[in-house]
Amino acid sequence: MSQVTEYLAPPALAVLGAPVETRIAYLQEIRWIGYSQAKLILQRMEDVFGHPRVPRMPIDETSG
Numbered sequence: 001m002s003q004v005t006e007y008l009a010p011p012a013l014a015v016l017g018a019p020v021e022t023r024i025a026y027l028q029e030i031r032w033i034g035y036s037q038a039k040l041i042l043q044r045m046e047d048v049f050g051h052p053r054v055p056r057m058p059i060d061e062t063s064g
Helices: 010-014 020-028 036-050
Strands: none
Touching: none
16 A cells, blocks of 8 residues: 555545545545544433433533
8 A cells, every 4th residue: 555545544545546536526525523522412412411400400520
């Protein structure tokens, strides 16, 4: 494998030899990069949105 392609993920490698239209469609697909901090934030938001409405919503004990 060349230096140019050694960092590509297997799905990206699979479309390298594909027709231009296929490569463009691959690049235009929506992807989510699951960063650990983003996952924590999404989980916290889901917890708050799922919590019953009360006058004082729970606070995040982990933030400073």
